[in-house]
Amino acid sequence: xxxxxxxxxxxxxxxxxxxxxGVLLRRNIIIxxxxxxMMLNAANLTLVAFSRFHLxxxxxxxxxxxxxxxxITVAAAEVAVGLAVIVALYRLRQTTHVEDISTLKF
Amino acid sequence: xxxxxFWLFAALTLGFAVAVVVNRNPVASxxxxxxxxxxxxxxFVLLNAYFLFVIQILVYAGAVMVLxxxxxxxxxxxxxxxRKFNTAAVIGxxxxxxxxxxELVAVIDAVPxxxxxxxxxxxxxxxxxxxxRLLFSGYNLPFQVVxxxxxxxxxxxxxxxxxxxK
Numbered sequence: 001x002x003x004x005x006x007x008x009x010x011x012x013x014x015x016x017x018x019x020x021x022g023v024l025l026r027r028n029i030i031i032x033x034x035x036x037x038m039m040l041n042a043a044n045l046t047l048v049a050f051s052r053f054h055l056x057x058x059x060x061x062x063x064x065x066x067x068x069x070x071x072i073t074v075a076a077a078e079v080a081v082g083l084a085v086i087v088a089l090y091r092l093r094q095t096t097h098v099e100d101i102s103t104l105k106f
Numbered sequence: 107x108x109x110x111x112f113w114l115f116a117a118l119t120l121g122f123a124v125a126v127v128v129n130r131n132p133v134a135s136x137x138x139x140x141x142x143x144x145x146x147x148x149x150f151v152l153l154n155a156y157f158l159f160v161i162q163i164l165v166y167a168g169a170v171m172v173l174x175x176x177x178x179x180x181x182x183x184x185x186x187x188x189r190k191f192n193t194a195a196v197i198g199x200x201x202x203x204x205x206x207x208x209e210l211v212a213v214i215d216a217v218p219x220x221x222x223x224x225x226x227x228x229x230x231x232x233x234x235x236x237x238x239r240l241l242f243s244g245y246n247l248p249f250q251v252v253x254x255x256x257x258x259x260x261x262x263x264x265x266x267x268x269x270x271x272k
Contacts, residue, residue: 002223003109006214011116011149013210015123017203022127024199030132030178034139037170038123041146044158052153055225060154062240068158069241072165073252077259079170083177084266090181 008049016042029086029096033079040075044068112152119145132183136174143167156233 015038022035051064090096122145125138147162214220241249 003112004221004223006217006220007112009214009217009220011120013214014120014207017207017210018120018123018127020206021199021203024202025196026127028132030174030183031126031135034126034135034174038126038139038142041143041166045146045149048150048153048155048158052155053224055227058227058229059231059236062236065155065158065237066240066245069161069237070248070252072161074255076165076170077256079173080263081259081266083173084263087177087180088266096181096183
């Protein structure tokens with residue numbers, strides 16, 4: 001039995017759901033940040049699957065893979081800045097626990 | 107398309123992804139995430155995206171996760187001690203996730219051509235050549251903009267970590 005597009009979409013969707021659950025359930029900022037990366041990667045898998053599914057002149061549609069390339073680049077920049085913010089926050093408050101950072105809480 | 111490998115690497119990716127969320131120790135979480143990204147990169151190979159496979163391993167499993175581990179060790183995070191468990195928040199989070207998965211399954215069932223198998227590629231794929239040609243012709247401007255973005259991010263990180271926060 002060959003693989004269908006739905007198989008890839010399901011795996012990608014489940015990966016996104018796991019990352020989503022992690023963002024909602026965990027209280028450690030660094031873990032939340034890792035789960036965000038996981039969600040970005042789930043989107044990448046969907047893009048690559050569609051790129052392979054819709055052939056263009058007998059080749060994968062490379063426009064989708066370009067988008068993945070840019071997502072990876074921007075995500076790398078995002079991780080660098082985000083972790084710098086977390087370090088600055090840690091120096092200020094000595095915590096990475098989101099419930100200890102409640103200045104903006106209503 | 108090799109179904110056995112697909113299911114193997116899909117299980118690897120999803121299993122380690124669950125381990126990231128479940129582990130109490132941040133270092134164990136980060137290492138699980140590395141394995142999850144490696145599994146995902148293997149899925150890229152099965153989709154003939156060889157260039158993205160290499161980038162995924164180098165940038166994500168390599169650079170990004172090293173940065174994560176470096177910060178975890180810099181902050182000297184221990185395994186979380188058990189805090190008082192906020193039951194309502196956990197139940198709420200799980201309920202929202204379950205609703206999300208249910209909606210996802212419904213949407214995937216409705217994808218019009220989703221049940222079709224992947225078309226077969228007969229020719230050899232010169233993947234890196236194709237990606238490079240498109241990147242430097244059609245996507246030249248975004249490519250340069252991304253270069254500026256990385257520069258700005260670098261400067262931002264240096265400023266953030268140098269300034270004395272009071």
